[in-house]
Structures are given as C-alpha cells and as structure tokens.
Amino acid sequence: MASTYPLLRVAAFAAWTLLVLAIWLPLAAAGLLLNWLPYRLCARLARRTNERDVISTYKLFGGLIVSPVTWALEAAAIGWLSRLVAGLAAAILLPVTAWVALRALETWEAFLAEARAFFTMRTRTDLAARLLRRRDALHREIAALAATAKT
Numbered sequence: 001m002a003s004t005y006p007l008l009r010v011a012a013f014a015a016w017t018l019l020v021l022a023i024w025l026p027l028a029a030a031g032l033l034l035n036w037l038p039y040r041l042c043a044r045l046a047r048r049t050n051e052r053d054v055i056s057t058y059k060l061f062g063g064l065i066v067s068p069v070t071w072a073l074e075a076a077a078i079g080w081l082s083r084l085v086a087g088l089a090a091a092i093l094l095p096v097t098a099w100v101a102l103r104a105l106e107t108w109e110a111f112l113a114e115a116r117a118f119f120t121m122r123t124r125t126d127l128a129a130r131l132l133r134r135r136d137a138l139h140r141e142i143a144a145l146a147a148t149a150k151t
Helices: 007-034 036-046 052-081 084-123 125-150
Strands: none
Touching: 007 036, 007 084, 036 052, 052 084, 084 125
C-alpha cells in the first residue's frame, strides 16, 4: 500500500528519476527528432496487418533494417555537408541518441505510472483496502493450489 512507503524514499526516487531524465534530455530530444522518420515508417509498415504478433514482427524487423539505413544516410549527409569526422561522429552518436530517447520515454512512462499509482493509493483508501483484501484472497487461493499440488 502507498502509505507504507516512507515519504523521504518516495521523494528521493522522484528526484533521482527526474534528474536522470533532465540529464538525458538533450540526447533524448535529438534521438526523437533524428529517429522520427524511421519510427513512423516502421509503424506504417506494421499497420498493414491486424495480427498482434505480425505487427510486432514488422516493427522489429523494420527497425532492424530501416533504422540503421536511416542512420547511415544521415551520417553520410552530415559527413558530406560538413567534414568526414563529423559524419563518423554522427555514425556513432545516432544509434546512441535513439537508445537514450527510448530509455527516456520508457523511464518517463514508468515514472508517471508509479506516481499515478502512489497518489491513487494515497487518496483512495477504499480502493487500497479493497485491493489489499483481493491480494490476500489471491494469496490464500495460490497457497491452497500449491498445497493440493504437493499431495
């Protein structure tokens, strides 16, 4: 239950998460901008089917092909418009920015979900009590199932 979490620990978690996100922000913003096109292209390819497994496969293999090709084209363009060393640096940094953008988005979404859950459990004590009772009932059911499986 949320009320069992020490407020200092919650504040430290929130501060640490927001600090990490702030540090990642420049690379994450670049990653979002530079990887928007391949991401949208993979999403468009995946929309060709309604089967959930096939959608994931399209996104995976699309990302494995489309993203590196896009990075190579972007790095080549940077090298051609600027200097070769800038193009080589871009070839290294483009995948890093994509990873940082993905991690930042996942961290932000997880942080929001945790915050929503924490404040919901703090403010909706009726819900918290109901969930606690349900958890205990499920625990008893699983323990009973485990006991019958042993015999």
